[in-house]
Amino acid sequence: MRSILLHVHDDEGLESRLQAALDLARAMEGHVTFLQAISYDVVMPGDFYGGMGAELIPVIREQAQTLREKLEQRMAGEDIRWDWVDEPGWAETRLMEHAALSDVLVVSATEPKELGGGPSRLAGDVAINARTPVLVVPNGTAGFDCSGPAVVGWDGSPEASRALRAAVPLLKKASSVMLATVTRDGKGLKFDLPPTSGAEFLSRHGISAEMLELPGKGGHPSEVLGHAALARGATVLVMGAYGQSRLLESMLGGVTHRMLADPPLPLLMAH
Numbered sequence: 055m056r057s058i059l060l061h062v063h064d065d066e067g068l069e070s071r072l073q074a075a076l077d078l079a080r081a082m083e084g085h086v087t088f089l090q091a092i093s094y095d096v097v098m099p100g101d102f103y104g105g106m107g108a109e110l111i112p113v114i115r116e117q118a119q120t121l122r123e124k125l126e127q128r129m130a131g132e133d134i135r136w137d138w139v140d141e142p143g144w145a146e147t148r149l150m151e152h153a154a155l156s157d158v159l160v161v162s163a164t165e166p167k168e169l170g171g172g173p174s175r176l177a178g179d180v181a182i183n184a185r186t187p188v189l190v191v192p193n194g195t196a197g198f199d200c201s202g203p204a205v206v207g208w209d210g211s212p213e214a215s216r217a218l219r220a221a222v223p224l225l226k227k228a229s230s231v232m233l234a235t236v237t238r239d240g241k242g243l244k245f246d247l248p249p250t251s252g253a254e255f256l257s258r259h260g261i262s263a264e265m266l267e268l269p270g271k272g273g274h275p276s277e278v279l280g281h282a283a284l285a286r287g288a289t290v291l292v293m294g295a296y297g298q299s300r301l302l303e304s305m306l307g308g309v310t311h312r313m314l315a316d317p318p319l320p321l322l323m324a325h
Contacts, residue, residue: 056084059156067162074198081200091148153184181295187220202289204228210247213294217324276312295323
């Protein structure tokens with residue numbers, strides 16, 4: 055996880071995801087790429103000829119430049135290797151393009167207030183389409199302690215397996231690792247991989263993991279996982295993203311959809 059791609063946008067979550075990216079870079083001796091996607095697609099009601107939208111373009115450029123200068127001043131005092139990329143276009147598109155040669159993407163868990171402030175659609179988009187693990191940072195997070203306990207949501211699914219593989223460099227730094235499986239109605243995993251397979255995989259990388267089965271009665275799996283992680287003082291929760299379709303998750307309240315709605319701690323996700 056040495057190549058870290060940070061989403062740059064002037065919103066309420068910027069400071070939290072910036073600090074998380076810097077802490078991760080220090081722990082991994084990594085490099086942070088600041089990616090600022092600047093969209094000039096402005097639609098004004100009643101502006102049939104685009105005149106008012108065109109007038110806003112210089113304002114958008116100036117705001118983007120001001121943010122860049124602010125962050126460049128901030129980074130002048132940091133001991134981190136970094137570079138800056140600014141490109142026109144939508145954030146989702148540019149992040150997915152640069153994700154091809156990135157080890158991890160850092161995004162916020164919450165939409166900016168001007169977009170409603172709900173669960174981040176961007177986080178879900180890049181988790182599904184970028185094929186790169188995504189570190190989702192809740193607003194208000196003061197930092198990212200890579201040496202703290204880590205909890206892995208494990209169900210033997212392909213998504214959970216990819217997340218586990220992606221998390222190996224981070225789990226090597228963790229003070230402890232717990233593989234947590236949420237069961238319902240006394241049923242075990244619905245996938246082919248046995249419960250011990252995740253721990254066996256980690257052992258080959260020199261990582262010892264505690265296995266824990268969490269009864270899912272009386273709570274949604276996302277809540278059960280979140281409570282277990284907080285109870286153990288975890289600093290990161292590793293989990294697969296969207297084991298079923300995103301639309302179905304939003305309709306039925308899937309684990310990923312529910313977790314992104316209010317993550318209790320930073321999430322490392324992979325699809």
